[in-house]
Amino acid sequence: MSEHIARWHVEHANYYKLLDLLESLIETFIRSERPDYDLMSDIVYYMTQYPDRFHHPREDVAFRRLLARDPGIAPVIDELANQHRGISASSEALSADLRAAAEGAMMARATLQSDVRNYLALLRYHMDVEEREIFPRLAVLLDDEDWFLVDSAIHFAADPIFDDVVQERFKTLHHRIAREAGCRCKDAPEPACHLD
Numbered sequence: 001m002s003e004h005i006a007r008w009h010v011e012h013a014n015y016y017k018l019l020d021l022l023e024s025l026i027e028t029f030i031r032s033e034r035p036d037y038d039l040m041s042d043i044v045y046y047m048t049q050y051p052d053r054f055h056h057p058r059e060d061v062a063f064r065r066l067l068a069r070d071p072g073i074a075p076v077i078d079e080l081a082n083q084h085r086g087i088s089a090s091s092e093a094l095s096a097d098l099r100a101a102a103e104g105a106m107m108a109r110a111t112l113q114s115d116v117r118n119y120l121a122l123l124r125y126h127m128d129v130e131e132r133e134i135f136p137r138l139a140v141l142l143d144d145e146d147w148f149l150v151d152s153a154i155h156f157a158a159d160p161i162f163d164d165v166v167q168e169r170f171k172t173l174h175h176r177i178a179r180e181a182g183c184r185c186k187d188a189p190e191p192a193c194h195l196d
């Protein structure tokens with residue numbers, strides 16, 4: 001398996017953990033307790049800063065290379081490319097709404113709930129399709145030159161939560177994920193905390 005696909009598997013696993021945490025936070029919200037808007041906001045803000053800027057755009061380049069080798073896959077590639085645009089727009093809008101709620105703005109609870117639920121469903125569906133329909137084809141059909149072009153088009157960037165150096169804004173979220181999802185270094189000493 002290409003190291004790129006291996007990394008994308010790991011990144012998807014990280015995103016599933018974040019989405020599970022976001023879902024548990026929105027359940028607290030539904031039970032009318034004080035929701036942790038700051039943590040919810042940090043999760044979605046992270047999605048705007050790494051997956052939407054690096055993970056999905058790098059996939060787009062690889063998916064276009066796949067299209068040249070496997071034209072029959074076009075409908076799935078088109079759907080995923082549209083979802084990348086939709087996810088990015090949803091992340092930006094939801095991040096702004098949650099930040100406003102965290103800062104005390106009056107938000108329509110039902111709207112925020114359904115926006116989060118729709119966002120969770122879209123991202124999970126999207127990653128499931130990539131894992132099931134596309135990644136196995138990439139592993140077979142793309143060669144070193146294709147992957148070189150992926151790296152050249154969108155340069156690799158360090159993940160601000162899950163790589164070695166955790167950005168200041170994401171430290172609370174990192175520690176929460178480490179506690180709930182498991183982290184080999186237990187108490188997340190900086191700078192290196194390796195989430196499983």
Ligand SMILES: [Fe+2]
Pocket residue numbers: 055056059084126130
């Ligand atoms: Fe994607």
Ligand SMILES: [Fe+2]
Pocket residue numbers: 008012055056059127130
């Ligand atoms: Fe992906």
